[in-house]
Structures are given as structure tokens and as C-alpha cells.
Amino acid sequence: MQRIRFGVFIAPYHSVNDNPTLSMQRDLELTELCDRLGYDEAWFGEHHSAGTETISSPEVFIAAAAQRTRRIRLGSGVSSLPYHHPFMLADRFVQLDHLSMGRVMLGVGPGALPGDAHMMGIDVADQRRMMEECLEAIIALWRYDEPVTRKTDWFTLNEARLHLRPFNPAGIEIAVAATFSPSGPRLAGRLGTGLMSIAATQAKAFEVLARHWQTAQEVAAAHGNTVSRENWRMVGPMHLARTEKDARAHVERGLEEWVDYFTKVGAVPILGDIDTSGDLVDAVNASGVGVIGTPDMAIEQIRRLERQSGGFGTYLLMAHEWADTPATHASYELFARYVMPEFQGSTTELRRSRDWTIEHRERLIGNVTTALKAATAQYVAERNERRARESANPV
DSSP: OOOOEEEEEEOOOOOTTSOHHHHHHHHHHHHHHHHHHTOOEEEEOOOOSSSSSOOOOHHHHHHHHHHHOSSOEEEEEEEEGGGSOHHHHHHHHHHHHHHTTSOEEEEEESOSOHHHHHHTTOOGGGHHHHHHHHHHHHHHHHHOSSOEEEEOSSOEEEEEOOSSOOSSTTOOEEEEEESSSTHHHHHHHHHTOEEEETTTTSHHHHHTHHHHHHHHHHHHHHTTOOOOGGGEEEEEOEEEOSSHHHHHHHTTTHHHHHHHHHHHTOOSOSSTTOOOSSOHHHHHHHHTSOEEEOHHHHHHHHHHHHHHHSOOSEEEEEOOOSSOHHHHHHHHHHIIIIIHHHHHOTTHHHHHHHHHHHHTHHHHHHHHHHHHHHHHHHHHHHHHHHHHHHHHSOO
16 A cells, blocks of 8 residues: 655644744644654744744744754745745755755745735745746755756845755755645646645645646656656645544634635645535535545545545645644544554554454464463373372372
């Protein structure tokens, strides 16, 4: 079976009424928990407005997380490339790669919040072009031996060369963000990078998953590149509990504020056109946008994405605070204990060994019984022989 990796996508989403300092600490604690539970990746967003997605520098957050974790890989989810000079961003990520001993990944996008672009004087219509120009320059700085000289209407590189190469000879992994337009898959194919479907569970994005992969493959072939499903990531929200009733109770307050954010503020179309006028849990579950329920429901959601897409390499849990911290951490633990093994084969041999024992129980128990009887008979014989000797030779 194909082994799916798992991780967490921390935009993050915090209440505007919550202490932002403590919110960031909780994000770090969640990353530490995921590291201990065996998750493979953690990704951190970049946002500068709207008060909810409060990480403004993925690089700073990755540096802090790298010092608190041991094995989990850490990425920007995503770096908004139009906001950065490519030389500076490329250099910072190489430094992070060395500090983390090769655990860094670069996720890229054009920038999600229009308020960010507005405050920096960037025309929203230019953002995707600027992202492509920036990413092309970063790849050239990381992969080419020759100095890089480029001039656009917003940055210049004059014989630019980084004084450090990435920690790993294979370089730093790159993932391009996608929602439901073909621009992300097209860029991933043209440059031969990974793909991150941020809104994979939203209806319109879900419908085009297979088409997105076809686009990435076709464009890659046209440019002499290859793309791998191993480097395709799906993102979606879940909250799990032992029972669906418990899960529903946990999210009673936090889900409403999250829905309100995406309805009125957020630019990524996570909710799509779902009806939020009734029971929100029913709306999230019925639409497929997320899972609020049990590990079995989570398994079916991932199977659904597999069937629709044709296969992918990593599923990322979209971090949120629908529930309080203990219930949130318990959800991640339930996912690690009962969902991840279904896609990683870690319980296959356990079940096979148990089933074999059950199948051969009669013979095995018979052997044990025979052995016990033989041991008992031997003991009795030895005891009788000893007593006979003692009787023949009294003290």
C-alpha cells in the first residue's frame, strides 16, 4: 500500500478576543505535540491583516519550532512571494535549513488576504505573476551554479549567488499552493515542484482535484519536468472525539466564529457555498468541508479524497480552535492512534499475528496442553523416584 504522510497546517485561526501572545504559544505547543505523536510535517502561514491568522513570519516561527522539536519537518504554509525579494527569502530559508538540520520546506503562494497587498501597494492582479517571477529566481539561486541576473518591475538580481547551499544535497522541497483555479497546478508542473491543495475539501476544489493533477502532469511534460503524487498535499479541517456526540459538544462555540471568519473576512474559499444558516456541524459534515466526529469518519474522509484525486502523498489537518485545548490535543492523539495507522500499515502485522493465532488456536492450545501434561508427568515420575530412594535409604 502507498504510505500516506500526515501533518498539520497552522495558518493559524485564532479568536480576535483571545490573547495573541498565548495563542502563539499554543501553536508552538501543538507543533511539539505533533512531533511527539509521529506526525510528519507542520506548516505555518504568513498573514499581515484581519486579526485572525496571526503568524506574520513563517521563518521566525519555524526557527522557534525547530528548537522545540526533534524530527517533524517544518514549512511555510505559505510564504507570500510578492511580499519578498527572492534573494532575501532564499537566503533565510537556507539558513533555516541548516539550523533545523534539513527539516525545512518552502510553501509558496501569491498572498491570500487582499488587505495585506493593499497596505503594501501591490495590485492584486499582479500577485500571481509576481509569485512566479519570485519562485523562478529562488529556484535558480538554490539549484544553479552560475550567478543569477534578473530584472523585473519589482526586484533586481545582479550576479546574485548565495554563500550557502541548502543542508541536503537534494535541496529544499517546494510546494505551490492551489485552491480551485489551475494556476497552482500549472506553476507546479512548469517548475517541477510539489502541490498543496489548501481548499481540497471545499466542493469546487474537490471537484477539480483529478483535473488539477492532470494539468500539473501535462505542463510538466511540456517543460521536461516530472511531478510526483508523493509531493501532493491535501488540507482539510477535522475535530475528533470518541463519539460524534462528544465531538459536536466540543465545537459548540469555536466553530461558529471560524465559520464567521471565512464568511466575512477570509479570502481562501474553505467553506464554498455551504448553507450556514442551520446546524453548523451538519453543514460541515454533509458538505465534506470537514469532519466533526469519530476516527472512522476521518478515515472515510481521507478515502474519499483518495478516490477523487487518484492518490496523494500527505494529508494535513487544518489547525483551528473549534474546541478548548485539552479536547483539541485529544483530537490529534485520536487521529494519530486510530486514523494514521490505516494509511501507513503500522497495525497490519499486529492484526495478521492476532488473526493467525485465532485461526490456529485449537492446535496451539492443544500443544500447550500436551506440553503441560508432559511436564506434570515428568515431575510426578521424578518425585516418585526420589521418594522411593528416600524410603530405601532412611536416615
